[in-house]
Amino acid sequence: MKERCLLTDTLFDPAAAGHYSAAEWDLLLRQARAANLLAQLGVRLAQHPAQTEIPHSVAQHLRSARLIVKRQNRAIRWEVSLLQQALYDLAVPIVVLKGAAYVLAGLPNSDGRLFHDIDILVPRSALKEVEARLRRWGWRSTHNNAYDQRYYRRWMHELPPLQHIQRQTVLDVHHSILPLTARLHPDPGKLIANAVADPANEDIYWLAPEDMLLHSMTHLFHDGELENGLRDLVDMEILLNHFGTGKAFWARLTERAELLELGRPLYYGLRYVERVLQRAIPAETAETASAWGPGWLLGRLMDFLFLEALQPAHTSCNTLSTSIARWMLYVRSHYLRMPLRLLIPHLVHKAVVKEGNGEIEIPKGLRKIIADADKG
Amino acid sequence: MKPLDLKPGEIARLLRSNGLRLQIGPFAVSLRSRLRRVAEQIAFFYGDYPRIEADAFVDFHIQINNPAGLRHWVRPQAIFSFDGFKPFKPLPEDQAFAMFEWGLNWCIATTSHQFLITHAAVVAKNGQAIIFPGEPGAGKSTLCAALVSRGWQLLSDEMALIDPGDLSITPVPRPIGLKNESIAIMKNYGDETLVGPPVTDTIKGTVAHMRPPADSIVHADRDTRPGYIIFPTYSAAADSQLDKVEKTRALVRIAEQSFNYHILGREGFRTVERLVSRCPAFDLRYSQLDSAIAEIDALL
Numbered sequence: 001m002k003e004r005c006l007l008t009d010t011l012f013d014p015a016a017a018g019h020y021s022a023a024e025w026d027l028l029l030r031q032a033r034a035a036n037l038l039a040q041l042g043v044r045l046a047q048h049p050a051q052t053e054i055p056h057s058v059a060q061h062l063r064s065a066r067l068i069v070k071r072q073n074r075a076i077r078w079e080v081s082l083l084q085q086a087l088y089d090l091a092v093p094i095v096v097l098k099g100a101a102y103v104l105a106g107l108p109n110s111d112g113r114l115f116h117d118i119d120i121l122v123p124r125s126a127l128k129e130v131e132a133r134l135r136r137w138g139w140r141s142t143h144n145n146a147y148d149q150r151y152y153r154r155w156m157h158e159l160p161p162l163q164h165i166q167r168q169t170v171l172d173v174h175h176s177i178l179p180l181t182a183r184l185h186p187d188p189g190k191l192i193a194n195a196v197a198d199p200a201n202e203d204i205y206w207l208a209p210e211d212m213l214l215h216s217m218t219h220l221f222h223d224g225e226l227e228n229g230l231r232d233l234v235d236m237e238i239l240l241n242h243f244g245t246g247k248a249f250w251a252r253l254t255e256r257a258e259l260l261e262l263g264r265p266l267y268y269g270l271r272y273v274e275r276v277l278q279r280a281i282p283a284e285t286a287e288t289a290s291a292w293g294p295g296w297l298l299g300r301l302m303d304f305l306f307l308e309a310l311q312p313a314h315t316s317c318n319t320l321s322t323s324i325a326r327w328m329l330y331v332r333s334h335y336l337r338m339p340l341r342l343l344i345p346h347l348v349h350k351a352v353v354k355e356g357n358g359e360i361e362i363p364k365g366l367r368k369i370i371a372d373a374d375k376g
Numbered sequence: 377m378k379p380l381d382l383k384p385g386e387i388a389r390l391l392r393s394n395g396l397r398l399q400i401g402p403f404a405v406s407l408r409s410r411l412r413r414v415a416e417q418i419a420f421f422y423g424d425y426p427r428i429e430a431d432a433f434v435d436f437h438i439q440i441n442n443p444a445g446l447r448h449w450v451r452p453q454a455i456f457s458f459d460g461f462k463p464f465k466p467l468p469e470d471q472a473f474a475m476f477e478w479g480l481n482w483c484i485a486t487t488s489h490q491f492l493i494t495h496a497a498v499v500a501k502n503g504q505a506i507i508f509p510g511e512p513g514a515g516k517s518t519l520c521a522a523l524v525s526r527g528w529q530l531l532s533d534e535m536a537l538i539d540p541g542d543l544s545i546t547p548v549p550r551p552i553g554l555k556n557e558s559i560a561i562m563k564n565y566g567d568e569t570l571v572g573p574p575v576t577d578t579i580k581g582t583v584a585h586m587r588p589p590a591d592s593i594v595h596a597d598r599d600t601r602p603g604y605i606i607f608p609t610y611s612a613a614a615d616s617q618l619d620k621v622e623k624t625r626a627l628v629r630i631a632e633q634s635f636n637y638h639i640l641g642r643e644g645f646r647t648v649e650r651l652v653s654r655c656p657a658f659d660l661r662y663s664q665l666d667s668a669i670a671e672i673d674a675l676l
Contacts, residue, residue, distance in 0.1 A: 023431040030437065030459050057404070057433050064489040071639045315460055368495060368512045 005317045007031040010041065011234065012278050014048040025058045027316060034314035035230045038065035040112030069114055073103045079118060079169050080104060084201050086137035090129055093205050095121040095195045097174065097215065101206035102235070104198055109238040113231070117161065117170040123192060124175040131159060131173065138165045147349060155181045155338060177215050181338035184222060186260040191215075194256075209243040210256040217269030218262055221306075222336050226329055229310045230276070236269055237277045247282075254288045263292030268306070275303075276310050305329050382423070388415035397434065399426040401548030401596050402537070403484065404433060407476065409440040411454060417473035417585075420572055421551045424590050436483045440472050458483055470575050474583055477551065481534055484548070485635040491537040491546065492647045494634045498531035498545055499523045501676060504603035505545050507536050507655070509633040512580075515610030515662070518558040521586050522665040523672070525566030530592040531600060540640065540647040543654065544599035549592040551585035559584045565665060604675055605630070605657040608668075616667040618658040618675075626657035 006028045010017050020028065032041040042062030045054060054062070080096060087094055096104055099115030122130050139162040143149060152160040157176035163169070176188040195205035207215055213236060220232045243249050257266040267289045273279045274286075281289075293299060308325035311317040334343055382390070390396040391414065395406040400422075409415065428434075437459040442448040443466045454472035456464050456479035463482060467475050485493050496509040497520035510516035517533055524530045531547040538545055554562055554571070559582065563571050566586070574584040605626055606618070621629075630648045631637050637644040658675075662668035 021431070022433045026433045029433075034460060055433060057435060060490045061435070061487060064487050067489045067639050071641060074641070313460075 005031065005311055007035060007037065007041070007312050007317075008230070008276060011037070011044055014044045017045060017048075018053045022055065025055055029058060029061055031312040031314045031316060033065075035312035036114055036228050037112070037231050037234060037312070038062065039069045039114060040109075040231070040234060042066045043112040065114075066112070069110075069112060072114060073110060075169075076100050076103045076118065079167070080204060081201065082137070083118075083120070083171070084204055086133055087130060087203065090126060090133060091203065092122055092126040092130070093192055093195065094203050095192055095205045095207060096198075097121055097177075097207065098219070101212065104201075104204065105196070105206050107239065108242055109235045113235065117172050119158075119172045119174060121174045121177070121188060121191065124188070127159070127173070127175050134162060134171070134173070139163065139171055140165055142170070151346065155179055155342065157182075177218060178222065179337045181342060182222070183336050184218070184261055184264070186214075186218070186262055190260060208256075209239070209249065210253045211260070213239055213243070213253065213269070214257055214260060214262045214266060217265040221265045221268040223333055226309050226326055227313060230312055233272060233276055233310055237273050237279045240273065240279060240281075244282075250282050250285045254285060257289075257292070263289070264294075267292040267294075268302070272306055272310060275307065305332075382419075382427075384415070384419040384423075387419045387423075388412070391415050391418065394430065395437070397428045397430065397432070398422055399428050399596075400480070400550060401532075402546050403435045403488075403548070404428050405480065406434045406437045407440070408438070409472070409476075411440060411442070411469065411472050413469065414440050414454075414472050414476065417572060418476075421473075421585060421587055424593050426593075435487075436480065438476065438479060438483070440476050440479075442469065467578075471578050473572075473585070474553075474575060474578060477553065477585065480550075484537075485535065488537070489636050489639050490539075491636075492540055492634055492640055492644055493636050494536040494538060494630055495534065496536040496633065497533050498536045498547075498602075499528040500531055500600045501528050503600060504676060505531055505600040506604045506606055506672065506675075507545070507602055508606050508608050509536075509630055510608055511633075515558075515608050517553055517555070518561060518610070519608050519660075519662070519665070519668060521552045521554060521558070521562045522565055523669060524552065524586075524589060524592070525562070526669055529595060529600075530588045535635070536602075538602070538647060538651065539599070540643050543602060543647070543651055545602055546599050547592070547596040549588045549596050551587060553580075554584050554586055556581045561665075562586060602651065602655050605652065605655050606660050606672065607658070608660045608662065610663065611661045612663055614661045614663045616660070616662040616664060616671045618660050618671050621657040621659055623652045623657070626652040 006024060010028055029038065032038045038061065042065055045062065080100060083094065097119040099113060100118045102110040102113060141160045142163045143152065143160040149160055152158065157179045158172050158174040162171045162173065177186055177191065178184055191207060191211050194208045194211055196208055198204035198206065206212065216232060216236055220229060257263045270281045270286060270289050274281050294302060305325045305328055308322045309329050311322055334347065387396060391408060392410045395408040396418065397404065397406045407418065439457040440454050442452050443455040447453040447466060452469040453466035454469045454475055455462055455466040456475050458479065464479065494509055496507045497516045498505050498507050499520055508516040508520060520533050530549045531545055533550060533552040535548070536545055537548055559571065559574055570587040572585045574582050576582045607621065607629065627648050630652065634644065640647065660668060660671065
């Protein structure tokens with residue numbers, strides 16, 4: 001059963017929430033939680049005078065979600081400082097990506113954003129030393145079977161994910177932003193050369209504003225990570241609002257897309273930020289980007305797929321066609337990641353070998369009120 | 377708010393259609409389940425709880441059903457879902473009700489940071505609450521069940537919801553979880569008819585739940601001031617004895633037992649600090665419930 005997507009409506013027009021019934025608030029919070037946008041919704045509503053009309057229980061959930069983000073962001077700064085210590089005498093640039101970068105750079109989307117892993121990009125030439133050093137400081141590989149290790153090391157743009165043995169934080173060490181086997185080949189050297197140095201931490205960098213957006217768009221539209229699709233689209237919208245105050249930014253955005261060969265992801269990013277979140281794109285930029293778009297027929301198909309898949313992952317917004325769209329985009333992302341002669345054996349292997357299931361790891365403290373495995 | 381006042385058949389019908397909507401302490405919960413076992417136990421344990429309107433805001437939309445696939449039919453399992461999100465592995469179907477209790481604990485502890493949430497049983501008498509923090513196995517649930525059987529009000533068996541502002545405790549009375557030997561002890565000590573059917577071979581051993589007194593459910597809308605903190609330890613053949621605990625020690629122990637202390641940050645520290653400044657803290661070693669209760673009564 002498909003109901004209105006209250007979440008995207010409300011993110012676009014927070015003032016509308018002032019007139020919501022209890023049942024509408026209920027649905028809104030369910031959609032926001034499913035889309036991992038509860039804290040972001042709290043931020044939007046707080047920026048708006050309609051705030052005074054938020055029912056008490058709703059406000060408690062929004063406040064709780066924002067407290068978790070605050071705590072996460074404190075922890076991220078600490079974690080990055082430990083990373084810096086671990087890699088200090090290698091003296092290589094460590095470019096922090098995505099969620100952690102938004103926090104360090106103090107960007108406005110970080111107030112309302114939850115994420116799980118820390119992603120960093122390092123020069124490929126330093127990869128071996130970085131990995132050895134991280135191992136010494138307590139980070140261990142989480143994918144311990146030979147197939148996964150080989151898969152990551154030969155074809156992917158990152159090491160198998162690392163987890164810290166004490167703090168359990170997960171770290172993805174990238175040497176590029178797309179797999180080595182992918183159709184697009186943005187040069188990581190150009191990203192690193194253009195990165196912004198953290199004034200507070202030596203060797204710590206984040207991507208330049210344009211590159212940050214291009215990376216986010218590439219990740220969403222070419223890497224098939226759609227479970228947080230709407231959240232990532234909201235990131236783009238906030239970053240475009242934040243950086244896009246002058247003409248110069250928009251000109252640099254298209255220049256960098258050209259240079260990094262990321263025109264197509266830019267086209268999709270701008271299109272769906274506009275279509276889903278109703279953020280107007282300057283005519284000149286849209287014009288330039290349209291040259292990187294797909295042909296008419298493929299364009300219609302991608303519209304159908306992305307407009308479905310970018311709905312919140314909640315039953316109220318999802319129909320059969322949403323599932324089909326997500327599945328087709330998943331297949332597409334694999335197709336974009338590697339040529340079929342590599343992809344087919346890989347998918348066969350994944351289908352045959354049973355993977356760990358999707359449950360989350362329950363924090364130790366909480367286990368005692370759920371089922372205390374330690375103390376029978 | 378009206379009490380549920382539904383026949384078991386109506387409860388089962390709501391559970392398998394639009395959901396049974398209950399007010400459990402400060403939380404509005406909607407539960408859906410097609411499992412007969414869940415319907416029976418919900419009718420037994422939650423029959424006296426207030427119901428909420430069908431179009432009201434709900435804090436937790438929960439479902440307990442068989443997982444898709446083979447385990448729907450062969451040695452059936454049950455799986456817990458918080459509005460589509462399934463944080464736990466499925467369990468054998470006879471643990472479905474316990475799974476609801478554990479799952480609701482998880483929902484509260486991970487989303488309700490308006491409170492400092494401490495792993496503790498809380499009971500009250502004459503408007504004063506006593507907080508019993510404790511590691512699993514320390515005997516807090518047994519002691520809590522015993523006190524409740526002797527007329528104390530149940531605020532919570534698993535978690536103290538402490539307001540960081542005025543330190544008041546919000547009741548969230550729910551069935552009291554009993555494990556292993558405690559089940560027989562409470563059947564003898566209290567009202568046997570309040571104890572539900574035991575489930576064997578859970579990760580906690582054999583578990584059963586005890587119904588909270590109707591009075592505690594009626595008074596669940598009254599926040600209560602904390603008076604004392606007591607750390608219980610069951611110790612075979614020990615004489616009941618209260619020993620004062622230093623405030624700094626109590627602070628560290630409460631912080632360790634709080635689920636969201638790290639999320640509240642400075643506010644969490646200040647809350648615990650003020651709590652231990654206001655409430656004297658004791659260690660209680662006991663083996664006999666009656667004499668333990670006498671010691672606690674003597675404090676008030």
